[in-house]
Amino acid sequence: MAPEPPLLTMSGITKSFPGVRALDGVDLEVQAGEVHCLLGQNGAGKSTLIKVLAGAHQPDGGAITWRGEPAALKSPIAAMRLGIATIYQELDLVEGLSVAENVFLGHEPTTARFVVRTREGRTAAAALLKRLGHPEIDPARPVGELSAAQQQIVSMARALSHDVRLIVMDEPSAALDPDEVDNLFRIVAALTADGVAVVYISHRLEEIRRIGDRVTVLKDGRAVAVGLPADSTPTRDIVAMMTGRNVEYVFPPRTADRAEVTAAEPVLKVEGLTRKGEFDPVDLELRPGEIVGLAGLVGSGRSEILETVYGARRPSAGRVTVAGKQLRPGSVRAAVAAGIGLAPEERKAQALLMLESVTRNVSVSSMSRFSRAGWIDRAAERRAAREATRELSLRPDNPDTPVRMLSGGNQQKAVLARWLLRGCRVLLLDEPTRGVDVGARAELYAVIRRLADEGLAVLLVSSEVPEVLGLADRVLVLREGRVVHTADARELDEHRVLDLVMEGSPTS
């Protein structure tokens, strides 16, 4: 270790939001001049952590030291003053302002602190852009006219316009072409040569090999590995840390009589379903009582397939059939009417009415059942919603509780109760245990298996390979929008699946 203290240490950082513990004691240590890669699946806590680092979120607990001294990152301005700059994935540029105006937004060169010295700003911006290898960007152009890659350069120039010692880059390569990525890496190398530290977030493991010095892996709001050497840690170990379990779960036993299940007619048939640029033609069949899992990394097309089956995305080809009846493509209402239900990945944004009670969240898809000529029988509604939530042991057992006050696991149960009440035949589950407390997961698994045993067909997407293997009967392995393998879950193990999801990628 270097004799001087690390540039940044974060220890035991915790941060909770209503219903979710986003960070559960995270440690991070960054040295000056290194590229420190931060890895983790969606929802592992990366975004929350970098927001804490940027001063945008205040942690509930834990300590931060900066160059050996305790530091509080009370606001984005405080973080910036220390020399921490963040380049978010959703770039925070003002499209109507020029490149130079964006670069110096908030600290414009001025006369008498009021009049902006436009020409000086443009000259300085041009110098920064040249240093970043993009002299062709005109500092006077509105940012809205630039390409995504150019906007990212502008964002980086803004970071460098401060006296910066640490730059956080959130998936900077996501929107870039290969040669633009090369330029990005050149910039990163030049920055670190100057002693600037870079916290680099990416899903692309091969990039981490190319530029990373050390790796920290987050999972479920915890750091499962801190500061591993980037060049010598096997890729499979890293993926296993991201997708694996740090606790063993008890998965419910599978249906004893598989023969009976496989003999049944498929209730959901997906034939040649395609979305250009997202996934290649997919075929799959789901029988009542069966749980089929889709395994794959971020970007493999797993959520996209689910949402396309549900009609939330319009397929470019192929069809979806429920119980022999073909669905109108791209229509959620047709899917719901045919008996499909979706528990989406982003529960708060895509499923829940956060201001409403449990009852109203549960009944929203079945209102016609409790109403005559539009008039709601509220007693019947409440009773039925309560029955559904009790069946799933949702707590607290009070149908009037605002859904925002439930824990993540109980919010998920509210979504499941919605479809249970609706009486759906096919349940699509996208990351059903995302944001669910570790302790509540086993209960959720038992609920899902019981629903299947009662005759539901379940299509499950999870970024956690053990979850797919433990819960599903059959597994489809996806890589880059293609189904690369289909097998009985009992014939697969974690290593085999990891090899399949990574096979052919440059790092294996």
Add this chain to the structure above:
Amino acid sequence: MTQPVSSAQQGGPDKGAAPAPVPELRKKDGPVRTSGLRLDVRNLSLLGVLAVLVAVGGFTEPDAFLDTGNLQLILTQSSVIGVVTVGMTFVITSGGIDLSVGAMVALASVWATTVATQEYGFAGILFTAVIVGLAAGLVNGLLIAYGRMVPFIATLAMLASARGLALQITDGKTQIVTVKSVLDLGLPDSYVLGIPPLVMMFAAVTVIGWLVLNRTTFGRRTVAVGGNAEAARLAGIDVRRQRLFLYLLSGLCCGIAAFMLIILSGSGQNTNGNLYELDAIAAAIIGGTLLSGGRGTIVGSVLGVLVFTTITNIFALNNLQSDVQQIAKGAIIVAAVLVQRRTSAHGET
């Protein structure tokens, strides 16, 4: 004094006759709403404001203010804008806005009072006012729901063109109503138990509006669309059709309000309904309807309208000019929203 009012307002005590043991809820999360039967804090604070206003009115002008005729006047003056506000409350609850309500009232009122329309008498005037309101609302709804226009822009365009069309129809002249059966509804002879017919219409619209918002699938969908349109869509709700119906509803309310205004003024003018959009939005907002959608209260909106009308009345009785009234209104909007922010449990999730 709030106790009897609360049960009268809300149509009866809480139904949950045998309330189940309520599990412990974290106190900091604020009041737990049950199914909308209870009067919540927002409405209570508005009732308080209204009570203070009545006290002020009774104190400064004891004879004039508490006079039956004056109270009838306050309620009558609240009626037209009140009906518009009920429609506006639905639209805002769904996360939308309707800037064209005043212009729709103007257009409906002049179209319903042309010489040609008046030949058809009472039914002709009522029918025309309602149809014109519905038609304008239909255009708004189609542009917003299926043309994917931002409600602000679509209804701003309707505001401009409906006012223009109203001016074109009247040529700037006041169209006097000669149909006696319509005019009679504005006269004291038509009052039932001292209640003017306009006030009864307002009460009917309010009750129906409350029932629709709180007791029907239409109301639920409105709240769902306003609370989280994407979640509503993924739950299988036809969000676009719902939006279309909401702007239709606002147009319908404007048509009814136009008919009421014809009764009240005995005429149709292209300047009718001036700035109704701002009054209706203000009343809904101080009533506790969230401008961002997802929560709406008809009771609050009506209280908001009554507060504004009562202020105007007290100021007029005390011979204060309308500029002072406007300043007071502005202050009340700010105060009401600040109080709501303080008492609201609406979290930052």
